[in-house]
Amino acid sequence: MKKILSLILTLFCVLSLVGCGRSMDDIIKNESSITGVVEEVYNNSILISIQTDAYPYGAYCDVSLDAENKDDMVDFNIGDEVIVYYDGNIAESYPLQINTVYAISLKDPAN
Numbered sequence: 001m002k003k004i005l006s007l008i009l010t011l012f013c014v015l016s017l018v019g020c021g022r023s024m025d026d027i028i029k030n031e032s033s034i035t036g037v038v039e040e041v042y043n044n045s046i047l048i049s050i051q052t053d054a055y056p057y058g059a060y061c062d063v064s065l066d067a068e069n070k071d072d073m074v075d076f077n078i079g080d081e082v083i084v085y086y087d088g089n090i091a092e093s094y095p096l097q098i099n100t101v102y103a104i105s106l107k108d109p110a111n
Contacts, residue, residue, distance in 0.1 A: 032088040060095035079110025
C-alpha cells in the first residue's frame, strides 16, 4: 500500500511540473505591457523610448532581454517598435528599468 501511495504521489508531482512554461497568449492576456521604439541594443538589454500617460513627454527605459518566453524574441534593431510584457514594475531610475520581462514581441520593424 505504501508503494502504491508513493507511486501516485510521485506521478502527481511529475505531472504537475509538465507544461510549466506559459503560452504567449496567456502572457498577452494577463500581463502588463508597454510599447516603445528601440534606441540602443546591448548584450543583455535594449534601451527603448516610451511615451505613456505616466511619461507624456517621453522617457527611456532599459529592458532586460532575460525574458521568460523567448519565442517572439528576435535580434532587435535600432528603430524597431516592440511590445514588452512585464510584471508591472518599472524601476524609477535614469533610464527607467524593466527587469522582470515575460516576453518581448516585435510590433513594427525598422524601415
